[in-house]
Amino acid sequence: MNTMQKIAPCLWFDHQAQEAAEFYTSIFKNSKIMSVTRYGEAGHEIHGRAAGSVMTVEFELSGQHFTALNGGPMFRFNEAISFQIKCETQEEVDYFWEKLTANGDDTAQQCGWLKDQYGVSWQVVPIVMFEMLGDGTSEKSQRAMEAMLQMKKLEIDTLKRAYDGVF
Template sequence: MKRIRITPCLWFDDKAEEAAGFYTSIFNNSRIVSISRYGEAGHEIHGKPAGSVMTVSFELDGNAFTALNGGPTFTFTEAVSFQIFCETQEEVDYYWEKLTEGGDESAQVCGWLKDKYGVSWQVVPTIMSELLGDHESEKSQRAMEAMLGMKKIDIAAIKRAYEG
C-alpha cells in the first residue's frame, strides 16, 4: 500500500473523536482508522488527562484525515475549507443539510458553510465551472450574480440565470 504523504490535520479543543464520528457518518467510503491517547508524558505541556483522546485517524470518501485534540489555543477560520463536488441537486441538498446541522448560519454564503465544529466546507455543483467559466460572457456574469445571492447553491436557478 502506498503511503499517503499529505494528510489534513484538524485541530480541535477536545472534540476530535466526536467530529470524526460525525464526518464519517455523512460520507460514503468513510471510517475511523485509529485512535491514539495521551499518556502521562508531556502532561505539563498538553494538559490533557492520561487516557484521553489525542488523535483520530479517519477517512472521508477514501481521503485520509487526522483530528487532534490540541486544546483551545487554535480555532478554525474560513481561510481553509474542504470542497465537496456534487453532480446533482440531491447531493448538494444532502451535504448541505448534514453539514449545516448545528453550524453557524451567518457563515453560509455562495455554497460555503461552517459546521458545528467550526470547519468550513464548500458544497459545489460540478457544473459551476462550466456556468461560471467565461468571465467575459454575459451568461456567466448572470450565473455569477445569481450564485452570489445564494446560501446553498440552487443548480436550476443558476442555470435559469445563465440562460437569461
C-alpha cells in the same frame, strides 16, 4: 505497495476530535475511522491532557485521509481554509448542506459556504458551477456569478436559468 496519502489535513480541535471524526464519517460514503491514539503520561506538563484521553483520530472521508487532533482551545477554525464537496446533483447538494449545517452556522455564509458545528468551513458546490463560471467573462458566466452571489445554498436550477438567460 504503500498507499499512504502523502499530504493529509490535520484538524485541531479542543477536545472533540473523536466526536467530529464520527460525525464526518457518518455523512460521507466510503468513510471510516482508521485509528485513535491516546495521550500518555509523557509530556503531561506540556499538553495537560489526562492519560488515556484521545489525542488523535485518523479517519477517511470518501478516500481523503484526515487527522483530528485534540490540542486544546488556543486555535480555532476560520474561513481561510475550507473543504469543497463537489456535487453531481441538487439532491447531493441538499444532503450535504442539511447534514453539515445541523447544529452549525449557515447564517453568515453565502455562495455555497457553510460552517459546521465544530467551526469547520465547507463549500457545497455543484460541479456544473465550475463549468458555468469557466471562462469568467462571457455574459452567461457573469449571469451565473450574479445569481450565485445571491445564494447561501446553491440551487442548480436557478444557476442554470441565470446562465441561460431564462428568468
